[in-house]
Each structure stands twice: as structure tokens, then as C-alpha cells.
Amino acid sequence: MTSRMARKTVSVVSQWSSRVFSVELDGSSHYFAIQEKRAGGEAPGIFRLKAQRYERCYSLLVCGEDRVRTARSYWELRDKLTGHLSPGCDLSPMTSFLPNVKGSLIRGYFFSDNSQSRGQTERLLQTLTCSDPVLVCSYSKCEDGQMWRQHLWPAADTQLVEMPTDYYVVPSEPPAYHPSVLNIINSDVFYSFEEAHEVLEKCGDIIPEAKSVVELLPNRAEARSKPDFPVIVIEGLDATGKTTLTESLRDTLGAVLLRSPPQCLAPWRARFDREPPLIRRAFYALGNYITAEQIGQQGMKTPVIVDRYWHSTAAYAIATAVTGPLSNLPAEGSEVYRWPSDLLKPTLVVFLTVDPEERKRRLRNRGLGKTAEEEELDHNQLFRLRVEEAYRRIIGPACIAVDASPSADQVLQQVLLLIRGKCYL
Numbered sequence: 532m533t534s535r536m537a538r539k540t541v542s543v544v545s546q547w548s549s550r551v552f553s554v555e556l557d558g559s560s561h562y563f564a565i566q567e568k569r570a571g572g573e574a575p576g577i578f579r580l581k582a583q584r585y586e587r588c589y590s591l592l593v594c595g596e597d598r599v600r601t602a603r604s605y606w607e608l609r610d611k612l613t614g615h616l617s618p619g620c621d622l623s624p625m626t627s628f629l630p631n632v633k634g635s636l637i638r639g640y641f642f643s644d645n646s647q648s649r650g651q652t653e654r655l656l657q658t659l660t661c662s663d664p665v666l667v668c669s670y671s672k673c674e675d676g677q678m679w680r681q682h683l684w685p686a687a688d689t690q691l692v693e694m695p696t697d698y699y700v701v702p703s704e705p706p707a708y709h710p711s712v713l714n715i716i717n718s719d720v721f722y723s724f725e726e727a728h729e730v731l732e733k734c735g736d737i738i739p740e741a742k743s744v745v746e747l748l749p750n751r752a753e754a755r756s757k758p759d760f761p762v763i764v765i766e767g768l769d770a771t772g773k774t775t776l777t778e779s780l781r782d783t784l785g786a787v788l789l790r791s792p793p794q795c796l797a798p799w800r801a802r803f804d805r806e807p808p809l810i811r812r813a814f815y816a817l818g819n820y821i822t823a824e825q826i827g828q829q830g831m832k833t834p835v836i837v838d839r840y841w842h843s844t845a846a847y848a849i850a851t852a853v854t855g856p857l858s859n860l861p862a863e864g865s866e867v868y869r870w871p872s873d874l875l876k877p878t879l880v881v882f883l884t885v886d887p888e889e890r891k892r893r894l895r896n897r898g899l900g901k902t903a904e905e906e907e908l909d910h911n912q913l914f915r916l917r918v919e920e921a922y923r924r925i926i927g928p929a930c931i932a933v934d935a936s937p938s939a940d941q942v943l944q945q946v947l948l949l950i951r952g953k954c955y956l
């Protein structure tokens with residue numbers, strides 16, 4: 532571990548008493564803080580939930596310096612923990628952050644050990660290695676069974692400064708903003724070509740395919756003028772009828788049909804879908820910039836229809852980053868929902884909506900396989916609601932919802948009316 536990385540872990544630990552910890556369990560966030568002095572009162576929720584069954588809980592926080600490496604270390608830690616935890620251990624995503632301080636979020640895991648062999652868990656923790664430093668803490672009940680204490684596991688770098696290794700765990704009020712909101716800008720959602728490009732450039736030595744993607748990127752020096760013809764984006768959850776409608780619009784309007792990510796990225800899409808959000812979303816963001824370049828060229832000659840674009844990228848990223856109920860989403864009007872200033876803006880964005888049961892029927896009829904995200908949409912209603920709400924909150928331009936439950940032809944006629952009213956086609 533380099534001294535720079537050691538400094539990072541030390542700085543995180545030295546902020547312990549100002550940090551809040553959140554553990555996601557069953558769609559809810561449980562918050563706690565730690566302090567050096569004992570205080571009365573109840574143990575934090577996550578410990579009360581767990582206290583009934585577990586004597587010992589652990590947390591691991593990834594404290595790397597470089598965000599690309601740290602994102603992959605977090606993924607790596609997940610695989611190691613899920614692959615080696617003893618039966619009877621529960622694993623939950625965890626974060627530590629300074630309330631309202633952007634960039635302060637560090638991610639990790641919280642797990643409760645109810646296994647028969649505690650020694651196996653401790654051996655796993657002692658042998659756990661990661662590309663980045665991982666701060667390991669254990670939590671144990673105080674003698675009176677009421678309070679819990681956090682113990683810092685002996686790690687070489689934290690010996691650099693004298694600090695108490697035991698802290699008392701106390702409940703913490705939910706922060707004004709869900710902790711994931713602290714890191715959304717240019718980590719889950721990218722608001723400039725340069726930001727997304729920088730991530731893919733940094734991936735080159737760990738993901739060889741990233742070099743092939745970077746080679747396909749447009750030269751951003753040429754600022755493109757606004758297309759002469761209308762650009763109509765069709766958005767919607769899977770199986771709402773985008774493909775059917777976009778192909779009919781192409782034929783009816785004599786338009787060019789494009790999609791994002793563009794066909795040229797198809798060979799690497801599954802590869803990047805396996806990466807952590809930081810890298811995956813940078814890939815999709817760059818896909819939008821390549822599609823924007825194609826729109827700029829085609830839009831000088833003919834109307835352009837686009838199957839998914841910025842709304843898909845931002846809505847899925849926000850709805851994935853922010854867990855739990857809709858109230859956890861950044862408020863309407865937040866900068867999170869704004870359109871990137873350097874990404875070509877379409878004339879019109881249509882958002883197809885369909886009753887969930889009808890959508891599932893169409894998904895079954897379509898017969899194609901489902902991506903992990905489509906699976907998630909199906910069995911996680913909260914995720915689907917967050918995706919739909921994020922779509923609705925995105926502005927610059929906002930999307931116009933169209934009920935896609937009627938027949939394909941009726942939906943086509945309705946959208947043509949909208950287009951002719953808006954784009955004078």
C-alpha cells in the first residue's frame with residue numbers, strides 16, 4: 532500500500548466522529564454515527580435488527596485514492612465476500628460519508644456473522660486483500676447488552692497516528708440527502724464528454740476493450756451546428772414498444788433511425804455491463820456522444836428518430852445509485868436532472884408508458900432475453916418507480932409521456948400528431 536493510499540485511510544479514520552454510516556437493508560437505509568464517549572439510549576436500528584440474532588458485525592470500507600481503481604476494488608470486494616462468507620452471514624451495502632460534503636462518500640459492506648464458525652470469518656477478514664486499502668471494523672455489544680462498540684481492526688497504516696480504536700455506536704438522523712446523491716455527478720451520471728472520456732481513458736490498462744471504445748469517439752474539437760431537420764427521441768422501459776414505434780416512424784417520415792448506444796459499440800456492451808457503475812455509465816454516456824455525432828450528420832439531410840438517448844442513461848443511473856423509496860431521489864429541479872451542456876439536444880423526447888402487467892405481457896411475447904437491469908425492473912417495483920420518476924424529472928428537454936397501451940398503429944398516429952404539432956413535419 533503506497534503512503535498516499537495510507538494517508539487516505541488515515542484521513543478517513545481521523546474523520547470518524549464527523550462521519551455518518553449508512554447500511555442498506557431490505558430497501559431501507561439505516562444510519563448510525565460513532566463517538567468516543569459512551570452515551571445512553573437505544574442502539575442504532577441496524578444493530579437492533581441484527582442484535583436479536585447476531586453477536587458480531589463487521590464493516591469493510593474501500594478507501595482508495597483513484598476513483599476508477601476504487602470502483603473496481605469495491606466490485607472485487609463484493610465478489611470475494613459473497614464467494615467466501617460462511618453460511619449464516621448477511622451482507623449489506625454500506626457507505627460512510629460527511630453529510631452534504633460531495634466526494635466524501637466511500638463505499639463498502641456491512642455484514643453480520645451468525646455462522647457457527649466465527650474463526651472462519653475472522654480468517655477471511657485477515658486474509659482479505661484488495662487492490663485498494665480496506666478499512667475493517669468489528670462491532671460488538673457492550674457488557675450491558677445495550678450499547679455497541681466499533682473496533683478498528685489493526686491495520687498498519689492507521690498506526691501512523693495515535694487514535695482511539697474503540698468508538699461507541701449511536702443512532703444518527705437520516706441526512707438531508709441520500710448519501711448516494713453526494714457522488715452522482717460525474718460518477719454515476721456524466722455531464723460532460725471530458726468527464727466520461729477521462730474514466731474510459733483511465734480504464735485502458737485494466738480493461739483493454741476501453742481502448743477500442745476510445746478510438747471510436749468523435750473529435751470533440753468540432754462543435755456541431757444544430758441539425759436542420761427535427762430529432763425525435765423515443766424513450767421508455769423495456770418492451771413498451773420503442774422498437775416497433777421507431778421503425779414505423781422511420782418508414783412513415785422517411786427518417787433515419789439511430790439508437791444509443793450506437794451499433795459500433797455493440798461488441799463491447801456486455802463487457803461494460805459487467806463493470807461497476809462508474810465505468811459502465813461512462814461507457815453509456817460516451818455512446819450518447821457518438822450517437823449525437825451521427826445525429827448531427829444525418830440531421831442535416833433528413834429527420835432523425837433515436838431509440839433511447841440521454842434520458843435512458845441518466846434515469847437508469849440515478850435510479851440505480853439511489854436505493855429505497857422515491858423520496859430518496861434528488862428533488863425535482865436538482866442539477867442531477869439537467870441535460871449535459873455539450874450533448875446535442877433533440878427537438879422532442881417521447882416517453883412511452885404502459886401498464887406494468889401489459890408491459891410484462893409484451894416482454895414475454897417479445898421472447899428476447901432480459902438484461903440484468905430488465906430483470907431488476909421486473910422484480911423490483913421500487914427500482915422501476917425510481918426509473919420512471921427520474922425520466923419524468925429530467926429537463927432540457929423534458930420528455931412528453933404518451934400512453935403506449937393502445938394498438939401499435941394508434942400509438943403511431945398519436946405520436947405523429949405530437950411530432951407534427953411540435954416539429955411542423
Ligand SMILES: Nc1nc2c(ncn2[C@H]2C[C@H](O)[C@@H](COP(=O)(O)OP(=O)(O)OP(=O)(O)O)O2)c(=O)[nH]1
Nearest residue numbers: 768769770774791792815839843844847902904905
Ligand atoms: N440504451 C441504453 N440502455 C441503457 C442505458 N443505461 C441502462 N440501459 C438499460 C436499459 C435497458 O434495461 C437495457 C436495454 O437497453 P436497450 O434499449 O439498448 O436494448 P433493447 O433495445 O433490447 O431494450 P428494449 O427492451 O428494446 O428497451 O439497458 C443507456 O444509457 N442506454
Ligand SMILES: Nc1ncnc2c1ncn2[C@@H]1O[C@H](COP(=O)(O)OP(=O)(O)O)[C@@H](O)[C@H]1O
Nearest residue numbers: 769770771772773774775893896897937938939
Ligand atoms: N402498441 C402495442 N400494442 C401491443 N403490442 C405491442 C405494441 N408495441 C409493441 N408491441 C409488442 O410488444 C413487444 C415489445 O415491443 P418492442 O417494440 O420490442 O418494445 P421495446 O423496443 O420498447 O422493448 C413486441 O413483441 C411488440 O410486437
